[in-house]
Amino acid sequence: MGEEETVQQNIVHSGIQSKADKSPVTVADYGSQILVSLALMMEVSGPFSLVAEEDSEELRKDGAEEILEEITDLVNETLVDDGSYSMSFSKEGILSAIDNGKSEGGPTGQHWVLDPIDGTKGFVRGDQYAIALALLDEGKVVLGVLACPNLPLSSISNPNGSSSGDRIGALFSATIGCGAEVESLDGSPPQKISVCSIDNPVNASFFESYESAHSMHDLTSSIAEKLGVQAPPVRIDSQAKYGALARGDGAIYLRFPHKGYREKIWDHAAGSIVVTEAGGIVTDAAGNNLDFSQGRFLDLDTGIIATNTQLMPSLLKAVQDAIKEKNHAASLL
Ligand SMILES: Nc1ncnc2c1ncn2[C@@H]1O[C@H](COP(=O)(O)O)[C@@H](O)[C@H]1OP(=O)(O)O
Numbered sequence: 001m002g003e004e005e006t007v008q009q010n011i012v013h014s015g016i017q018s019k020a021d022k023s024p025v026t027v028a029d030y031g032s033q034i035l036v037s038l039a040l041m042m043e044v045s046g047p048f049s050l051v052a053e054e055d056s057e058e059l060r061k062d063g064a065e066e067i068l069e070e071i072t073d074l075v076n077e078t079l080v081d082d083g084s085y086s087m088s089f090s091k092e093g094i095l096s097a098i099d100n101g102k103s104e105g106g107p108t109g110q111h112w113v114l115d116p117i118d119g120t121k122g123f124v125r126g127d128q129y130a131i132a133l134a135l136l137d138e139g140k141v142v143l144g145v146l147a148c149p150n151l152p153l154s155s156i157s158n159p160n161g162s163s164s165g166d167r168i169g170a171l172f173s174a175t176i177g178c179g180a181e182v183e184s185l186d187g188s189p190p191q192k193i194s195v196c197s198i199d200n201p202v203n204a205s206f207f208e209s210y211e212s213a214h215s216m217h218d219l220t221s222s223i224a225e226k227l228g229v230q231a232p233p234v235r236i237d238s239q240a241k242y243g244a245l246a247r248g249d250g251a252i253y254l255r256f257p258h259k260g261y262r263e264k265i266w267d268h269a270a271g272s273i274v275v276t277e278a279g280g281i282v283t284d285a286a287g288n289n290l291d292f293s294q295g296r297f298l299d300l301d302t303g304i305i306a307t308n309t310q311l312m313p314s315l316l317k318a319v320q321d322a323i324k325e326k327n328h329a330a331s332l333l
């Protein structure tokens, strides 16, 4: 069993904290960020720039000693089990490792982009989550890797469980201009993947957030209805949705956060290149490509949608009609 799965099964309340924005963070989020950045620093030559979700600020406050100790033990145990690096961290070392390479990204140079646990709520619930890593080069995503330890390797038939006999754990990857692939987490040969070729929305299904606080389920159901989608929404946490879309488990991805929420680049960089290299299209609600060159945030017309080239024109129209209708209804209140 992987270390992350063990942590997912054993996570206790003391290992889950609330951040300033009220979202949860766990020992696994911090631990994963340290381990991935450590591996990158060992491999990458030259300057190391990392735009990552977590930082050490909360852990430096009074009252965080217990979680800091848990993270230190978790990282050191994982390093011993893995055997690739002969090193161990002090608590102070852990604090500085979390901030390794800390950067704001931007339009020039190369920056790694990391969400160490994407879908923390799914992780804590025992459902889907992803470790999402991408590389920005001159403001563009050129590489993406999406590890989904709880996602069936071949396809989702039951989104929160596994179909009988299917192996669990999928690693998606994509390099600009070279297509997208999936392989098992224990290293089976990679297989090329592509988005589905459905062109009639009646046969399409769509992915959205499990959490209604993360995406407006009423708006997405109105979009689906306008399109003529018959199937109920497939609700799963994290960028695992992008991976599932990229290999054709479903046809459409919809994400409409509530007013005031600002999207972060680490929530979409890896997932979006996996989808586009699998032949799909990812845009904001106005049909614009996502712009990863503006720092930590994505500056966009609220909403992110993805599908294949055939369905995109009708999806975009349904999205715009549904938004217009919602705004009109709100103006009458
Ligand atoms: N209030 C919020 N609205 C929208 N997305 C959020 C909100 N809080 C956290 N997120 C982030 O949205 C993503 C989860 O989306 P989904 O609902 O598709 O699983 C995660 O990246 C999660 O962060 P995190 O990485 O901390 O889990």
Ligand SMILES: [Mg+2]
Pocket: 023, 024, 025, 053, 120
């Ligand atoms: Mg988070």
Ligand SMILES: [Mg+2]
Pocket: 115, 117, 118, 119, 266, 267
């Ligand atoms: Mg995230």
Ligand SMILES: [Mg+2]
Pocket: 029, 053, 115, 116, 117, 118, 119, 120
């Ligand atoms: Mg996260």
